[in-house]
Amino acid sequence: xxxxxxxxxxxxxxxxxxxxxxxxxxxxxxxxxxxxxxxxxxxxxxxxxxxxxxxxxxxxxxxxxxxxxxxxxxxx
Numbered sequence: 001x002x003x004x005x006x007x008x009x010x011x012x013x014x015x016x017x018x019x020x021x022x023x024x025x026x027x028x029x030x031x032x033x034x035x036x037x038x039x040x041x042x043x044x045x046x047x048x049x050x051x052x053x054x055x056x057x058x059x060x061x062x063x064x065x066x067x068x069x070x071x072x073x074x075x076x
Contacts, residue, residue: 004012061069 057069064072
């Protein structure tokens with residue numbers, strides 16, 4: 001089967017485990033950074049959405065007149 005002595009095979013497995021642990025640490029770090037970036041993108045998209053809603057309301061109010069808009073909404 002394998003002509004290597006058991007000690008050499010164990011050393012190889014330990015070396016491989018160390019590499020895997022380092023890879024997992026790096027992936028966790030990247031995952032945290034990605035999560036933070038996605039959260040900031042989400043916040044920005046929410047701000048853009050509300051800016052667009054405000055702009056749409058402003059345009060509609062300008063086109064219909066403020067009283068017409070208030071009547072549609074049911075405030076007056």
